[in-house]
Amino acid sequence: MKPKFAIGDIVAVEGYKDRIFYVDERRKVEASDKHCVSKYVEYDLTDAINGEWIEADEEDMRLVCREEASEDFLWNYDMTNYPEPTSTAFRYTEINYVREEAVGMAKEPKETPKTARAESAQEVAKRKRETDGLLDEYNDYMRLYESFGDAEYKTKADGVLAKMRREAGE
Template identity: 65%
Template sequence: MKTEFTFGDIVSVAGYENRIFYVDAWSEIERTDEWGVSEYVEFELTDAINGEFLDAYETDLRLVCRKQFAEDYLLEYDETNYPEPTGPSFHFTDDYSFGIGYAKKEAVGMTKGPKETEKTARALSAQEAAERKRETDGLLDEYNDNMRLYETFGDAEYKTKADAVMAKLRREVGE
């Protein structure tokens, strides 16, 4: 089955119009009963702001932002009236037909670009976490590059550089 959404995309969900979620995973389900076989896709989502989990059918989702633009979108996202998490539990959208026509409705707060507001503490911490992740990813790339060069050419200088990068990574994690 082909799905419209991919890992890391930001979506809104029918019944949760004032919230946005990351696509974490999906399951392609083939169900057989006495009337025949039906196929559908069920998504596992994480609230992009407060981390709450949600399972939803593909028909209940609407694309807000593709993965490659998600970080920039969230940095500018207005969290002023964002709903508080309802609890640590999982939520399942149980009305499969609710998604019909949802794509025609515009999700509240999703139709316009993000408003210019002061960065909230949550946005700043998300920005700091994203920056730390970028730095860590860069160091891991550098380490892997040096190790590949060492394994290919056997030059000890590449191994020394890789070890130095690994030491820096360990210091970063220890902070």
């Protein structure tokens, strides 16, 4: 029995419309009773946006993207109308609030904060867009320089290249 999904893959789960989850863990289960033995794979999943934790069976899951492409996928993912959690399941983003409330230090906020993974993905997406813009600008100036031979285009291209190097060195 080979699992369909790897750790780190992003999947959709039946019953959780328009939501995406990271595969955190998988278990090969062999259950038996007096009539039969059944083998299946069970997964622990974390909502990629709000951190809700759920369990799901393999047949209820659909691959959205593999782990290698998950960062790129989240960079371009539109989170504006992302659904709220549908169950009362425990969410990792609530860990600190639960502990503080238990000792009477603070109340749970009205909105669940974004997970660190989602914030990181947004920051990476922003940097990627900025880099892509600079590369486009550099390529445009170099094409103009090659077409017309005007040294001003080469100077501007060199300036863009210097800016990319400064930002890469940060």
